[in-house]
Amino acid sequence: MNLSTSNSDQDNSNIGTPVQSRRVFMKITLAITLVMVTAMGLVRVLLDANGANQQGILGRVLQAKAALPNIIAEPNDLVMFYGSSMVRAGFSPRKFDRDLKNMGKNITSFNFGFGGLNPYYQDLLSRRIAEQFVTKNRQLKLALIEFNPFQATTTRWERAQFTVDSYITMLANNDELWRILREDLTRGVHLYNIKYIRNHVSAEMITSYYAREIFPPFRRDVFQDNEKVTLERRKLGRELNTLFKKEYPNYQGEEWYYPWQGAGTIPEERAAHTLEVFDKYYAVTQTDAQMKNDRLSRIRTTDIEDMHFEPRLITSFINIVKNFQRFSNTVEVVMLPKNSRYITYSAAGKQRLVQAIQQIEQATGITIKNHQDINAVTPDMFRDTTHLSRYRGDIAYTDFLVKEYAKSL
Amino acid sequence: MIFNTPLFFWFFCIFILFYGFVFLKQTPKLYCLLISSLVFYGAWNYSFIPLLVGSGIADYFIAQAMANSLDKKNKKRWLMLSVTINLGILAVFKYADFAIESVAALLSSIGYNASLETLSWVLPVGISFYTFQSLSYTIDVYRGDLKPRKGLVEFIAALSFFPQLVAGPILRAKHILPQMHKISLPKWDEAKHGFLLITVGLIKKTGADILAIPADKAFAAQESLSTLEMWTGVLAFAGQIYGDFSGYTDMAIGLAILLGFNIPLNFRVPYFALSPVDFWRRWHISLSSWLKDYLYISLGGNRYNQRTRNIFITMLLGGLWHGAAWTFLAWGAFHGAIITLTHYLASQPLFTRFNHSNRLTTRLVKWAVTFYLILLGWVFFRAPDMHSAVTIIGNLHTIGSATELGAHAWLIFALTAVWVLLVHVMDHYVIKSANKLENKNGLFWFVIIVGQALCLLIGEPSNEFIYFQF
Numbered sequence: 001m002n003l004s005t006s007n008s009d010q011d012n013s014n015i016g017t018p019v020q021s022r023r024v025f026m027k028i029t030l031a032i033t034l035v036m037v038t039a040m041g042l043v044r045v046l047l048d049a050n051g052a053n054q055q056g057i058l059g060r061v062l063q064a065k066a067a068l069p070n071i072i073a074e075p076n077d078l079v080m081f082y083g084s085s086m087v088r089a090g091f092s093p094r095k096f097d098r099d100l101k102n103m104g105k106n107i108t109s110f111n112f113g114f115g116g117l118n119p120y121y122q123d124l125l126s127r128r129i130a131e132q133f134v135t136k137n138r139q140l141k142l143a144l145i146e147f148n149p150f151q152a153t154t155t156r157w158e159r160a161q162f163t164v165d166s167y168i169t170m171l172a173n174n175d176e177l178w179r180i181l182r183e184d185l186t187r188g189v190h191l192y193n194i195k196y197i198r199n200h201v202s203a204e205m206i207t208s209y210y211a212r213e214i215f216p217p218f219r220r221d222v223f224q225d226n227e228k229v230t231l232e233r234r235k236l237g238r239e240l241n242t243l244f245k246k247e248y249p250n251y252q253g254e255e256w257y258y259p260w261q262g263a264g265t266i267p268e269e270r271a272a273h274t275l276e277v278f279d280k281y282y283a284v285t286q287t288d289a290q291m292k293n294d295r296l297s298r299i300r301t302t303d304i305e306d307m308h309f310e311p312r313l314i315t316s317f318i319n320i321v322k323n324f325q326r327f328s329n330t331v332e333v334v335m336l337p338k339n340s341r342y343i344t345y346s347a348a349g350k351q352r353l354v355q356a357i358q359q360i361e362q363a364t365g366i367t368i369k370n371h372q373d374i375n376a377v378t379p380d381m382f383r384d385t386t387h388l389s390r391y392r393g394d395i396a397y398t399d400f401l402v403k404e405y406a407k408s409l
Numbered sequence: 410m411i412f413n414t415p416l417f418f419w420f421f422c423i424f425i426l427f428y429g430f431v432f433l434k435q436t437p438k439l440y441c442l443l444i445s446s447l448v449f450y451g452a453w454n455y456s457f458i459p460l461l462v463g464s465g466i467a468d469y470f471i472a473q474a475m476a477n478s479l480d481k482k483n484k485k486r487w488l489m490l491s492v493t494i495n496l497g498i499l500a501v502f503k504y505a506d507f508a509i510e511s512v513a514a515l516l517s518s519i520g521y522n523a524s525l526e527t528l529s530w531v532l533p534v535g536i537s538f539y540t541f542q543s544l545s546y547t548i549d550v551y552r553g554d555l556k557p558r559k560g561l562v563e564f565i566a567a568l569s570f571f572p573q574l575v576a577g578p579i580l581r582a583k584h585i586l587p588q589m590h591k592i593s594l595p596k597w598d599e600a601k602h603g604f605l606l607i608t609v610g611l612i613k614k615t616g617a618d619i620l621a622i623p624a625d626k627a628f629a630a631q632e633s634l635s636t637l638e639m640w641t642g643v644l645a646f647a648g649q650i651y652g653d654f655s656g657y658t659d660m661a662i663g664l665a666i667l668l669g670f671n672i673p674l675n676f677r678v679p680y681f682a683l684s685p686v687d688f689w690r691r692w693h694i695s696l697s698s699w700l701k702d703y704l705y706i707s708l709g710g711n712r713y714n715q716r717t718r719n720i721f722i723t724m725l726l727g728g729l730w731h732g733a734a735w736t737f738l739a740w741g742a743f744h745g746a747i748i749t750l751t752h753y754l755a756s757q758p759l760f761t762r763f764n765h766s767n768r769l770t771t772r773l774v775k776w777a778v779t780f781y782l783i784l785l786g787w788v789f790f791r792a793p794d795m796h797s798a799v800t801i802i803g804n805l806h807t808i809g810s811a812t813e814l815g816a817h818a819w820l821i822f823a824l825t826a827v828w829v830l831l832v833h834v835m836d837h838y839v840i841k842s843a844n845k846l847e848n849k850n851g852l853f854w855f856v857i858i859v860g861q862a863l864c865l866l867i868g869e870p871s872n873e874f875i876y877f878q879f
Contacts, residue, residue, distance in 0.1 A: 025429025
């Protein structure tokens with residue numbers, strides 16, 4: 001048996017002298033280094049030039065996260081409403097606090113509703129929130145957590161795949177990243193590369209962005225308004241922007257603005273004329289055609305009526321509740337009002353929803369409060385098929401929440 | 410570990426430090442290469458390293474035994490042992506489940522419901538490549554085309570050579586073993602060509618991943634797409650599989666060059682082929698030449714008026730090599746049929762003039778017909794099952810489809826077609842005139858840096874190479 005490399009050691013003529021070898025490999029190594037450094041630098045320049053960075057992608061989430069030390073330091077008892085963009089649009093902390101103050105209760109509440117975050121990402125963020133509260137030994141008096149059925153569907157999960165790596169690098173801590181690296185070396189190195197070299201922007205996000213532009217998933221204008229309505233909508237939209245700039249000259253475009261406690265403006269601050277313009281604006285945006293288009297969009301992008309739930313998203317949701325239970329006196333899970341004029345669950349969807357609710361309730365020991373069809377909120381209080389409208393829906397729903405939870409606060 | 414991932418980049422950087430600066434003599438370099446190749450393979454799944462090394466060791470000693478055997482019958486027995494081991498590995502890991510499912514389906518069709526359980530074993534990455542590579546060694550020794558090499562480490566290092574281990578090209582022992590025996594120092598000019606090939610490969614892979622979007626959409630939607638969109642999907646898949654596979658090969662060749670090795674060309678602008686026969690001279694050359702030398706010739710080649718049968722068997726098994734599914738068999742059979750038809754037409758007096766004509770219009774007609782047939786073949790290759798393949802082929806030929814065109818249907822079709830063409834023009838340039846670019850230092854490094862930057866910007870390392878599954 002011959003395990004040697006035969007007579008090769010006797011003839012190293014091809015392999016060159018050590019000096020020759022080192023010289024050529026030095027050139028190769030130098031070329032690899034220079035090419036990669038320059039190419040990576042070019043990538044960073046291109047990303048920055050297009051505003052593709054952490055703030056551009058998850059600005060609101062990161063701003064809210066950065067505000068946590070100040071929130072923890074607030075003197076009053078704390079309430080946090082945690083969820084999706086439906087929470088962002090539907091809960092007014094300042095109205096909530098003011099109404100409770102009128103009842104003699106000093107509460108400071110915050111809107112932690114984030115668009116585009118499915119429960120998987122919300123789970124990661126809730127861990128970061130819990131870490132800060134637990135470290136400072138601070139408790140929430142009440143944690144309101146939204147269970148949004150269509151955020152937990154397989155369709156929603158699959159459509160968010162291109163964001164996973166980027167979001168993980170922004171929301172996971174070093175221990176979690178290290179654990180991924182140990183479990184899957186390729187993925188771990190990939191994530192560290194995105195975090196430290198690519199400024200948190202994965203290639204998938206960029207490819208997907210261009211792919212969406214080139215390969216639009218569906219027509220967004222199946223139902224059309226007449227031209228007069230369309231023109232009026234544009235005109236009023238521009239007018240509202242102008243009025244906003246006039247009324248809030250100091251606002252710098254923060255996505256999660258501390259003085260507003262993470263939500264938007266409130267009617268008391270707005271001029272009477274502005275509120276009139278809003279009324280007109282809603283009249284031309286909440287048209288039947290707009291609503292029907294939005295419904296089709298929601299069906300395609302979230303499976304909103306049939307609701308095939310993604311098991312890992314349900315698990316993530318359970319984790320969110322458990323994370324909040326670590327630092328909250330009371331945790332309530334609620335389902336926000338639904339625009340029943342346009343969104344009707346299928347029989348199978350209803351059945352799946354019941355099963356998902358049972359699973360969550362069993363795992364967390366919390367009964368989910370269903371606010372989907374409360375009388376306080378009517379279909380004309382929605383700006384589309386899912387989100388409550390500003391100065392109407394948000395006020396009505398916040399009012400409802402005050403009545404619902406005032407006693408326990 | 411995939412070439413276009415950060416993990417491979419760091420692996421290669423560490424490897425080159427040892428290979429280029431620490432281990433400067435033949436033997437340590439060889440061991441460095443072997444260990445690195447096993448680490449590279451093990452990064453995917455360490456448990457399959459013994460299978461790779463074991464099959465190599467078996468073939469190494471079988472070849473020695475064959476050479477020591479004076480009796481032809483004994484030689485043949487040793488060869489059969491090698492064939493049994495290599496094809497046995499393939500049969501168990503790759504084809505067993507397909508066979509079990511097919512038998513179960515057959516029994517079910519005759520009214521007998523047998524509950525046959527599949528093995529559901531993980532398919533070791535690159536198994537089809539390294540078993541064929543190892544087999545070629547014992548067959549060459551048996552035929553007397555090659556003397557058995559001394560040096561087990563050299564043999565295993567050649568078999569597991571990481572640039573081409575998991576997706577080819579399939580190297581012949583007589584080509585790679587002498588290079589392992591005397592590892593060369595890469596020359597700087599050659600290294601520059603290596604950089605160019607790596608960059609071109611990355612560009613092709615990145616383009617392939619983007620083409621996967623319309624391709625996946627078309628093959629998933631099938632009936633709900635217009636005829637134009639269906640053609641776009643099929644064309645996109647043609648571009649995707651070419652960019653993906655030839656891109657991988659380019660990177661493999663480029664990396665090998667940086668290490669001082671020479672790997673032969675595996676693609677020669679295949680979609681410019683003027684006949685199905687021509688296509689197979691340009692597409693996955695290492696496999697088609699392997700099948701020709703070791704299967705087609707073994708079956709008798711052109712002799713005894715059995716060319717048609719032998720072509721058909723070769724293409725059928727070539728199809729099966731790509732995957733254990735009826736669709737791959739159908740793809741092989743389809744190519745067998747169109748190659749046979751090409752031979753038949755070439756022998757007909759009516760077509761002789763046309764066949765030998767070199768006029769532009771004739772060449773265009775030949776190209777169009779060939780490309781159309783290749784695209785039809787890809788439908789079998791990509792479709793999830795035979796029913797879908799037939800449905801898609803039907804939709805491709807539906808005139809006046811009732812389905813409304815998507816918003817950018819024509820734009821996507823045009824972009825896909827232009828990309829497929831551009832990639833071929835780029836490849837043609839690299840094959841014919843790369844040295845012109847390599848001689849212009851400034852322009853050369855500009856192209857490399859911009860190319861790498863673009864791929865880093867939008868290249869998706871999560872997308873594995875299609876040919877890994879074969």
